[in-house]
Amino acid sequence: MIKDNIQQNISLKKFNSWKVGGVAECYVEISTEESLITLLKNEIQLPITILGLGSNTLIRDGGVKGTVINLSKGLKAIDHDHEYIYCESGVSCSTLARFSAKDNKKNCAFLAGIPGSVGGALAMNAGCYGNEIWDFVQKVKIIKFNGLVEIRSKEEFDIGYRSVNKGNDEIFIAAWFNFPLKQDNDEDESNNIKNLLNKRKTSQPINWPTAGSTFRNPENHYAARLIEEVGLKGFIIGGARISEKHANFIENMGNATAQDIEDLIKLAQNKVRDIKRIELHTEIKIIGDKIG
Ligand SMILES: Cc1cc2nc3c(=O)[nH]c(=O)nc-3n(C[C@H](O)[C@H](O)[C@H](O)COP(=O)(O)OP(=O)(O)OC[C@H]3O[C@@H](n4cnc5c(N)ncnc54)[C@H](O)[C@@H]3O)c2cc1C
Numbered sequence: 263m264i265k266d267n268i269q270q271n272i273s274l275k276k277f278n279s280w281k282v283g284g285v286a287e288c289y290v291e292i293s294t295e296e297s298l299i300t301l302l303k304n305e306i307q308l309p310i311t312i313l314g315l316g317s318n319t320l321i322r323d324g325g326v327k328g329t330v331i332n333l334s335k336g337l338k339a340i341d342h343d344h345e346y347i348y349c350e351s352g353v354s355c356s357t358l359a360r361f362s363a364k365d366n367k368k369n370c371a372f373l374a375g376i377p378g379s380v381g382g383a384l385a386m387n388a389g390c391y392g393n394e395i396w397d398f399v400q401k402v403k404i405i406k407f408n409g410l411v412e413i414r415s416k417e418e419f420d421i422g423y424r425s426v427n428k429g430n431d432e433i434f435i436a437a438w439f440n441f442p443l444k445q446d447n448d449e450d451e452s453n454n455i456k457n458l459l460n461k462r463k464t465s466q467p468i469n470w471p472t473a474g475s476t477f478r479n480p481e482n483h484y485a486a487r488l489i490e491e492v493g494l495k496g497f498i499i500g501g502a503r504i505s506e507k508h509a510n511f512i513e514n515m516g517n518a519t520a521q522d523i524e525d526l527i528k529l530a531q532n533k534v535r536d537i538k539r540i541e542l543h544t545e546i547k548i549i550g551d552k553i554g
Contacts, residue, residue, distance in 0.1 A: 265293040265336055266301065268329065274321045274550075277313060277332060279377065280512075281471045282520040283321025284550060286311075286330035293336035295350070295405075295435050301331070302409035310407055311549055312433055314382030315354065318473055323520045324551035334379045337435065346400055346438040351381025355388070355395075358439070363451035367441035369393060371454035375462045377474075384434045386545075387426050391458065396421045400438045407431040424478055424545055467505040470513035476527060477510055477542045485542055486510035492533040499525045521552065 263269065272289035275281055288307045292298045309328040313319065316334075337352030340361050347365065349358050359374035372393040376383060383395045384402065401415045406429070420427040428434070444451060462468075477485035489495065489509040496506045498515075500522030505511040512523050531542045 263291055263335075265291050266297040268301075268306065272330075274313075274316075274326065274330065278316030278319050278321050278473075279471055280316075280320060280473050280514050280518070280520070280523060282323070282514060282518055282523065284323050284325025284520075284553075286326045288329040289332065290329060291332045291335040292352075295337065295403075295411075297336075298331075298333075298405060298433070298435065299409050299411065302405065302407060310431075312381075312385075314351070314379035314385075315377065317376075317378045318382060318386055318388075318546050320473065320520055320523055320546050320548045322524070322548065322550035322552050324553045326550040331433075333381050333433070337381070339436070343438060346440055348436060348438050349380050350436040351379060351384070351434050353380045354378070355380060355383050359455060360452075362439065362441050363455060366444050368444040368448050368451050369398065370439075370441045371451055371458050374455040375458050380437065381434045384437060385426065385428065386424055387421055388424070394421075396426060398439045398441050400440045402434055402438075403436040404428070404432050405435050407433075411435070465508065467507045467511050467513055470503075470505075470515055472505070472511045472513050473546050475510045475545050476512050477530070478545045480540050480542065483540060484510075488534045488538055488540060488542065489530050492530075492537045494530055494533060497526065497529070499529070502526050504530065520550075524548070524552075 268290045271285045274283045306329045311330045313332045314334045334352050337350040339350045340353050355373040355376040359370045362370035372391050376388050387394050387396050399416050405411050486509040494504050495509045497504045501515050501518030502522035503513045534542050
């Protein structure tokens, strides 16, 4: 695919980790900040949908109207900027973790286990094992849908569990990260990355496409445990299954539709509400139209 060229009717299946979904009416992969500015300043088919690596997104089978802008194929700059690491949104979280570890930083290993882009991680305030990406943000570069670029400090945002209050017409282009410097008696951060990835392999399903945790953990509860307790572990609808290994993961066993996955989501929400009187809210983002 030629970068920065708008294409019509492009299947989005290969651009999300569940490997499901319909076509984008218009689709474009961005190479650089300049090309994103040019794209937004010209007329494009609305609405605009932003996609990173699609590892937290369920794309419905009827596809997505307007223009899907994929930021994970370009915007790959990562470098030092004084004491910070400047990293563009298309860089993977794993690359940011490894770059920072090599740079003698600590507390960055957790990012290696998150299979998303830095832009997606900023939008989701992604995290694991007690750390979240915004813990280490000093400032961000944002572009609005009208093409105007702004630098904003972390203090200008309300940051919460898997959430940050950016405007709906705002895209993260890059961020400056302030991971602390490793001290002599600290563990080697590259070793921490290895250990963390091994830990993930044993605790999470890795044989089938998933989007990680489907639901947010309700306060004082674990979504996985609630789903297990209402008897849905291993439950199958069509080609989708609630994982036997980790009940907050939904697996595409090869031929799942987005509708199969959405039906499992609804089923889990209904059963947990009926039996436990607890509301499960999705962590994943659902975009596009249903068929029919
Ligand atoms: C196996 C597996 C394990 C996972 N483990 C974790 C985990 O431990 N912790 C965790 O937090 N998540 C986890 N996830 C979920 C996912 O990887 C993260 O949420 C990740 O940060 C999403 O990044 P992405 O690029 O894939 O985002 P996408 O799915 O492409 O997008 C997610 C949302 O962010 C928006 N977005 C994307 N890029 C930008 C941008 N540049 N500017 C503005 N908005 C943007 C999209 O519009 C969408 O609303 C896991 C997923 C999988 C498949």
